[in-house]
Amino acid sequence: MNTDALKDLLYRLADDQLILGHRNSEWNGLGPILEEDIAFSSMAQDKLGHSLQLYGLLHQLGEAEPDTVAFTRNAPQFHCCQLVELPIGDYAFSLIRHFLFDHAELLRFELLATSSYEPLAQVARKLKGELKYHVLHANTWVKQLGTSTEEAIGMLQKALNDTLPYALGIFETTAQEAAIIAEGIFPGEDALKARWQESITKVLAQTSLELPDLTTLTPVFGGRGGAHTEHLQPLLDEMAEVFRLDPTADW
Amino acid sequence: MDKATVLDWLLEVKDPEIPTISLVDLGVIRDVRIADTGHVTVRMTPTFSGCPAMDYMRRDVERVLREHGVADFTVEMSLEEAWSSNWVTERGREALRAHRLSPPPMHQGIVDLDILEYAECPNCGSHNTTLRSPFGPTLCRALHYCNDCRQGFEQFKPV
Structure with missing residues (x-):
C-alpha cells in the first residue's frame, strides 16, 4: 500500500469533517427553528465523530494523536476544501453548502466502502449509513423551500450560484491522485x-x-494544498483555544 | 466462567441515555472471548460513530467486569461490522417502548426513504405517523409525529 497517497487522501477527508463540523456547531442556539438548531448541532456531532475515525486511521499509519493533529496545526497545514471553512452566513447559504457537500460526502463514502485499504473501507461502511440522514435532511429542506415563496426561492438560488464554485473545489485533486486510483x-x-x-x-x-x-x-481550488481563505485561521484559533491553554484539560 | 456468564453480567450495563435497554440487547456488545489463560476480550461497536456515550458505555463494561472479579480483560471498540439497528433484540425493542421510544423498523440491509419515514407510535401503536426531523436530542434519535394521537415522539433511528 502506498501510504503517502493514503495519508494524502485521509487528511483531506478528515479535515473536511472537522472544519464543517465546527461550522455546523455555530448554529447551536441560532437555528431559525428549534428542529434546525438540533439538526445542525447533530450533524456537527456526527462530523466530529467522523473526523475522529479518520484521524484515528492516520494515527494507525504513524501520524500524531487525533487531538494533536486537530488542534495544533495552522491553516497552511490543513487540507480541507475552502467550501467548508466559509462562515455560516445566512440559513440559505448554510443549507445549500450542506446540500452540496453532503451529497458528495455520501457518494464518496459509498465508493470508499469497497476501498482496497480495508480499515478505511470499514470506516466508510459505518459512515455512509449515518450520512444518509444528512442527505435526507438537506433534500427535505431544499425541496420544501425551493418550491415555496418567491423570496425563499430567490435566496436559495443566490446561495446556489455563489456556493457552486466553492463546491467544485471539493473535487480538487493532488499530486497523489493517480496513485490513489x-x-x-x-x-x-x-x-x-x-x-x-x-x-x-x-x-x-x-x-x-x-x-x-x-x-x-x-472552481475555487487551493484548499487541498493548504491555500485557504482568511476565515480558516480564526476558526482554528477559536477551536483550539482550550487545548492550547492546557493540552491535558478534560471537558 | 464462560461466555454466557459474562454476557449475563453485561445485561447490567445499560445505555446511559436510555436506562431501560442493556448494551447486549442494543447489539453494541458483539462478542465475548475467553482465552485459555482466562483473559476476557469484549468486542463492542458504536451505534453512531460520534456518539459521546460510547466512552461511558465502555467504562461501564470495564467496571462490571472488575466488579465480578475479572482483572485480566480487554474491551475493544471495533468497526469490523458496522452496527445495524436490526441487531436490537426483541427484548431490546420492548425496553425501548418502555422508555416511550419507537423501536427502529427492521429492514433488509437497505435503509431507503420508506424505512426512514416509517415509525410506530410508542404511545398508541399507530403507524399513521410523519417524520418531522431526522435529528433529535441524541444522534440515534429522530423526531416523528403521530397523526392519530397527535403527539410528537422520538424513534431510535434505523441504520
Whole structure:
C-alpha cells in the first residue's frame, strides 16, 4: 500500500469533517427553528465523530494523536476544501453548502466502502449509513423551500450560484491522485464529481431552482494544498483555544 | 466462567441515555472471548460513530467486569461490522417502548426513504405517523409525529 497517497487522501477527508463540523456547531442556539438548531448541532456531532475515525486511521499509519493533529496545526497545514471553512452566513447559504457537500460526502463514502485499504473501507461502511440522514435532511429542506415563496426561492438560488464554485473545489485533486486510483484506494475525484452532479441535479429538478452550467464556472481550488481563505485561521484559533491553554484539560 | 456468564453480567450495563435497554440487547456488545489463560476480550461497536456515550458505555463494561472479579480483560471498540439497528433484540425493542421510544423498523440491509419515514407510535401503536426531523436530542434519535394521537415522539433511528 502506498501510504503517502493514503495519508494524502485521509487528511483531506478528515479535515473536511472537522472544519464543517465546527461550522455546523455555530448554529447551536441560532437555528431559525428549534428542529434546525438540533439538526445542525447533530450533524456537527456526527462530523466530529467522523473526523475522529479518520484521524484515528492516520494515527494507525504513524501520524500524531487525533487531538494533536486537530488542534495544533495552522491553516497552511490543513487540507480541507475552502467550501467548508466559509462562515455560516445566512440559513440559505448554510443549507445549500450542506446540500452540496453532503451529497458528495455520501457518494464518496459509498465508493470508499469497497476501498482496497480495508480499515478505511470499514470506516466508510459505518459512515455512509449515518450520512444518509444528512442527505435526507438537506433534500427535505431544499425541496420544501425551493418550491415555496418567491423570496425563499430567490435566496436559495443566490446561495446556489455563489456556493457552486466553492463546491467544485471539493473535487480538487493532488499530486497523489493517480496513485490513489491505481492502488484502488478510491476511484478518484472526477468519478465522484460525475456522480455528484447527477445526484444534485435529480433533487434540484424537483424545485424551482436552476442548476447553472457547471462547465462555465471556475472552481475555487487551493484548499487541498493548504491555500485557504482568511476565515480558516480564526476558526482554528477559536477551536483550539482550550487545548492550547492546557493540552491535558478534560471537558 | 464462560461466555454466557459474562454476557449475563453485561445485561447490567445499560445505555446511559436510555436506562431501560442493556448494551447486549442494543447489539453494541458483539462478542465475548475467553482465552485459555482466562483473559476476557469484549468486542463492542458504536451505534453512531460520534456518539459521546460510547466512552461511558465502555467504562461501564470495564467496571462490571472488575466488579465480578475479572482483572485480566480487554474491551475493544471495533468497526469490523458496522452496527445495524436490526441487531436490537426483541427484548431490546420492548425496553425501548418502555422508555416511550419507537423501536427502529427492521429492514433488509437497505435503509431507503420508506424505512426512514416509517415509525410506530410508542404511545398508541399507530403507524399513521410523519417524520418531522431526522435529528433529535441524541444522534440515534429522530423526531416523528403521530397523526392519530397527535403527539410528537422520538424513534431510535434505523441504520
